[in-house]
Amino acid sequence: ETGVTQSPTHLIKTRGQQVTLRCSSQSGHNTVSWYQQALGQGPQFIFQYYREEENGRGNFPPRFSGLQFPNYSSELNVNALELDDSALYLCASSPASSYSPLHFGNGTRLTVT
Amino acid sequence: DQQVKQNSPSLSVQEGRISILNCDYTNSMFDYFLWYKKYPAEGPTFLISISSIKDKNEDGRFTVFLNKSAKHLSLHIVPSQPGDSAVYFCAARASNTGTASKLTFGTGTRLQVTL
Numbered sequence: 001e002t003g004v005t006q007s008p009t010h011l012i013k014t015r016g017q018q019v020t021l022r023c024s025s026q027s028g029h030n031t032v033s034w035y036q037q038a039l040g041q042g043p044q045f046i047f048q049y050y051r052e053e054e055n056g057r058g059n060f061p062p063r064f065s066g067l068q069f070p071n072y073s074s075e076l077n078v079n080a081l082e083l084d085d086s087a088l089y090l091c092a093s094s095p096a097s098s099y100s101p102l103h104f105g106n107g108t109r110l111t112v113t
Numbered sequence: 114d115q116q117v118k119q120n121s122p123s124l125s126v127q128e129g130r131i132s133i134l135n136c137d138y139t140n141s142m143f144d145y146f147l148w149y150k151k152y153p154a155e156g157p158t159f160l161i162s163i164s165s166i167k168d169k170n171e172d173g174r175f176t177v178f179l180n181k182s183a184k185h186l187s188l189h190i191v192p193s194q195p196g197d198s199a200v201y202f203c204a205a206r207a208s209n210t211g212t213a214s215k216l217t218f219g220t221g222t223r224l225q226v227t228l
Contacts, residue, residue, distance in 0.1 A: 004156070033214035042117075042202050042218030043157065056212025090156055094214060101147055102214060104156035 002027055004105035006091050012111045013081050021076040021108045023091030032074040033102065034066060035090040043090055049074055050096055078110075086112045116140045117205050119219035126226055132190040134222050136203030139184065143205040147216065148177060148188045151200045160201075161188070193226045200224075 005024045013019050025032050031050045035043035045058035049068035063079040072093070078085055088109050092102035118137045126132045134148075144165040149157035163170040163177045163186070170177050176189045190197055200223050204216040 031214055040220070042204075042220050043216075044218070045215045048212050048214040056210070056215055058215065092156075092214065096213060100213070101159040101162055102216060103159065104149075106154065106156045 004091055004093050004103055006089075006105035006108050008108060009106070010109045010111075012113065015081055015083060015112055017081050018077065018079045019081060019110060021078075021089050021091075021110070023074045023076070023093075023105060025072045025074065025091075025093030026103050029093035029095055029103070030072055031094050031096045032068055032072060033092045033094075034074070034076045035092065035104075036060070037088040037090060037107070038084075039087070046076070081112045083112050086110060114139075115220075116143075117203055117217050117219040119201075119203055119222050121222050122220070123223040123225070126193045126224065128195055128226055128228050129192045132188075132193045132197065132224055132226070134188040134190075134201050134203075134224065136186045136188075136219055137184060138186075138205050140205070140207065140217070141184070142207040142209060143217075144208050145206040146177070146179060146186050147204045147206075148175075149202045149204060149218075150197075151202060151221070157202060190224075193224075195226050195228065198224060198226050 033048040034046040037043040048056040052068045067075045088107045090107045092104045147162040148160040151157045179186045200221045203219040
């Protein structure tokens with residue numbers, strides 16, 4: 001069974017640029033979510049995708065957007081990068097059930113300079 | 114407004130003894146609680162969970178206790194092993210939001226198990 005995989009592992013961008021992060025969900029999982037973990041903090045929910053549509057969003061501005069593909073893989077796009085966007089971005093997958101734990105990838109470390 | 118709080122940033126325990134990690138929450142709509150462990154350069158790994166209809170769940174060396182009236186949960190690790198050294202996150206979910214993946218995390222407790 002393949003777990004959640006994310007790419008790239010590290011990324012350095014300049015303020016104002018755009019970035020795309022990628023995620024392959026665990027086999028059999030049809031729900032993907034993205035989290036941002038700033039240094040010293042717990043992960044914060046960005047949004048969830050189910051059946052290729054966003055169906056839940058945390059307190060993040062519209063410049064954070066995403067896609068889910070028919071094979072359940074996903075992308076996170078961030079436009080107009082700001083210094084505060086520097087963080088670990090985690091992708092998680094799960095079956096579509098309220099009582100199933102999320103399975104996380106190892107994350108993408110984004111640094112904005 | 115931090116709805117899930119882990120007030121101890123760090124904890125040091127001797128190998129073989131019990132580790133107790135604590136978590137408090139404020140949102141009474143939370144009905145499912147999870148503990149995750151995180152090593153450096155890895156994503157959080159699911160450890161154990163509990164729904165609000167229970168007050169205890171056990172899995173091997175790990176036991177989670179839930180006190181709904183106090184809005185408090187704790188994770189007990191017995192016996193503690195050096196490989197348990199990691200950051201532990203408490204997380205909670207409200208199933209009535211319709212967003213099954215939305216977990217609210219605490220800020221984590223760094224556990225160090227010493228020899």
